[in-house]
Amino acid sequence: MNQEFLQNLKNQAISTIIETKSEDELEQLRIEYLGRNGKITQLIKDIPTLSEEKRKIMGGLINENKKIIEDALVSQKNNLQRQSGNQEKDWFDFTVPGIKPKIGNLHLISLTIKEISEIFARIGFNKVSYPEIEWDWYSFEGLNMPQNHPARDEWETFFIENLSHPKYGNAVLTPHTSSGQLREMEKVKKTLSTDRQVPIRMLNIGKCYRRQIDASHAPMFYQFEGLVIDRDINITHLKGTLDYFVKQYFGLKRETRIRPFHFQFTEPSFEIDVTCIVCGGKGCSVCKEGWMELGGAGMVHPNVLENGGIDSLKYRGFAFGWGVERLLMMKYKIDDIRLLFNNDLRFLKQF
Numbered sequence: 001m002n003q004e005f006l007q008n009l010k011n012q013a014i015s016t017i018i019e020t021k022s023e024d025e026l027e028q029l030r031i032e033y034l035g036r037n038g039k040i041t042q043l044i045k046d047i048p049t050l051s052e053e054k055r056k057i058m059g060g061l062i063n064e065n066k067k068i069i070e071d072a073l074v075s076q077k078n079n080l081q082r083q084s085g086n087q088e089k090d091w092f093d094f095t096v097p098g099i100k101p102k103i104g105n106l107h108l109i110s111l112t113i114k115e116i117s118e119i120f121a122r123i124g125f126n127k128v129s130y131p132e133i134e135w136d137w138y139s140f141e142g143l144n145m146p147q148n149h150p151a152r153d154e155w156e157t158f159f160i161e162n163l164s165h166p167k168y169g170n171a172v173l174t175p176h177t178s179s180g181q182l183r184e185m186e187k188v189k190k191t192l193s194t195d196r197q198v199p200i201r202m203l204n205i206g207k208c209y210r211r212q213i214d215a216s217h218a219p220m221f222y223q224f225e226g227l228v229i230d231r232d233i234n235i236t237h238l239k240g241t242l243d244y245f246v247k248q249y250f251g252l253k254r255e256t257r258i259r260p261f262h263f264q265f266t267e268p269s270f271e272i273d274v275t276c277i278v279c280g281g282k283g284c285s286v287c288k289e290g291w292m293e294l295g296g297a298g299m300v301h302p303n304v305l306e307n308g309g310i311d312s313l314k315y316r317g318f319a320f321g322w323g324v325e326r327l328l329m330m331k332y333k334i335d336d337i338r339l340l341f342n343n344d345l346r347f348l349k350q351f
């Protein structure tokens, strides 16, 4: 007795089993292989005569093959019964409670994107999304950051080799959603007649990429960018909109403040702070002075309006661009951005 012999025996059994045309024929085969003097039964009887080493190996294999033959007999029996139409109906207890299939839930980032979009939709912002692979012009040049301008350093950009546009320059992985400002202005200009270019109320949410990684930065992250353009737009509209958003997202007790800052594409530019989520504004070890920084904003620079084809003497606008992860980390007090991308269900199921 050896493995090859056993293998052949099993193959022979299976091929004859699946050829059978009647249950009688099948019963004959069962007896031939598994009956009291069947071929497999005989092998089982012989096991004790083997050397100890062989006994271990062959014992396991014989049982395995026996099981395969048994399964083949059962499945062929079912086939034959099904063919002849006299299969007994399986009894089924309708009163047993069902097993609920597991359904997943949206990722915390998706939930937050949904929430942000809904908050802005209520005040008329139109949600759009623009390319993740972008030309230099939309990401920098058109946003008032000429080639070699030091302000570009902030964006730690990934450039794509061997891909460039004669007019718009190199291809980059979009480092911020601000490129959407120019794309939106262009789109509106193309689709509407000249004197109806505006108003624009855009919310551009998308993936951004930068060469950065630590507890609060990931190389791929999400931003949402707001852009409003109309006649007589001023800083109070910006402040009011952001205040509305912060109260909707974090709760009515949160307050906002605008702090002077510098961006090339806005003038004046601000950082927006919100009262600390932990201490409510009194000052604590997390925030120091009661405020937490949310992100950038400002009045759209006239050069940017002109680059987008909008008359900067007639129209003005405000814009803001914040990180989705940063926002939700503040709300849920998550201290490491990488938790959002590790796909650990114990973490994700909580939301």
Ligand code: DAH
Residues within 6 Å of the ligand: 175, 176, 177, 178, 225, 226, 263, 265, 266, 295, 296, 297, 298, 299, 319, 320, 321, 322
């Ligand atoms: N794009 C900026 C960044 O990624 C954020 C930003 C600042 C967007 C000011 C704006 C703005 O629209 O007005 O850091």
